[in-house]
Amino acid sequence: xxxxxxxxxxxxxxxxxxxxxxxxxxxxxxxxxxxxxxxxxxxxxxxxxxxxxxxxxxxxxxxxxxxxxxxxxxxxxxxxxxxxxxxxxxxxxxxxxxxxxxxxxxxxxxxxxxxxxxxxxxxxxxxxxxxxxxxxxxxxxxxxxxxxxx
Ligand code: IDP
Ligand code: MG
Numbered sequence: 001x002x003x004x005x006x007x008x009x010x011x012x013x014x015x016x017x018x019x020x021x022x023x024x025x026x027x028x029x030x031x032x033x034x035x036x037x038x039x040x041x042x043x044x045x046x047x048x049x050x051x052x053x054x055x056x057x058x059x060x061x062x063x064x065x066x067x068x069x070x071x072x073x074x075x076x077x078x079x080x081x082x083x084x085x086x087x088x089x090x091x092x093x094x095x096x097x098x099x100x101x102x103x104x105x106x107x108x109x110x111x112x113x114x115x116x117x118x119x120x121x122x123x124x125x126x127x128x129x130x131x132x133x134x135x136x137x138x139x140x141x142x143x144x145x146x147x148x149x150x
Contacts, residue, residue: 003033003074003136004081004117005126006088010068012113017105018071021114024087024101025075029147034074034127034136040066047129048115060110072130078148081123084116 006025008018026032040048045065052058075084089100093112096103106113117123127136141147 001076002078002080002120002123003076003127004084004123005115005130006073006075006084006117007115008071008073009065009111009113009115010070011064011111012105013069013071015105015113017101017113020105021071021101022073025073025084028077028083028087029143030075030077030080030083031139031141031144032073033076033138034072034131036072036130036135037069038072039069042066044129048126057110064110074127074131074136081117081120085118088114088116 008021012018012021022032042062045062046053049058049061049065052061055061077083087101089096089102091102091112092109093102093106094109096106098104101114102112117126
């Protein structure tokens with residue numbers, strides 16, 4: 001089953017959106033398989049966002065992500081990576097559709113509440129940055145037999 005790495009960013013934590021975000025992903029039918037609440041060290045922030053190292057917004061992004069605790073999660077489900085990207089919405093909250101997390105809860109691109117992996121490959125990489133293999137749980141959710149058609 002596919003997995004995605006999802007993180008409520010410091011602004012989402014400060015604004016009390018952790019529960020709302022977990023609720024939306026749970027209600028969609030996705031399965032929470034790992035979670036941790038912590039302040040990220042610089043090395044893991046740099047590793048997480050290494051594709052953006054040379055971008056002009058990188059220093060501000062690093063300060064933002066290290067500015068407070070974040071809620072790290074791994075979610076599992078059929079096609080979960082693409083589904084979560086749709087649920088969170090466009091990177092810029094002003095362009096994100098209403099009904100998406102960024103569309104409903106954010107305004108500035110540099111304060112967009114949530115991160116989610118953009119491909120199956122980056123999901124595997126990002127999960128590996130933040131979680132050990134034995135921190136990701138394997139279990140069956142009781143509704144799986146009705147959630148999926150096959
Ligand atoms: P994504 O989070 O939707 O995958 P990316 O392009 O990978 O978007 O950018 C990573 C993060 O960097 C964004 O979520 C946002 O926090 C920040 N970011 C991206 N572009 C800008 C910008 O132009 N100004 C400020 N922050 C930005
Ligand atoms: Mg990205």
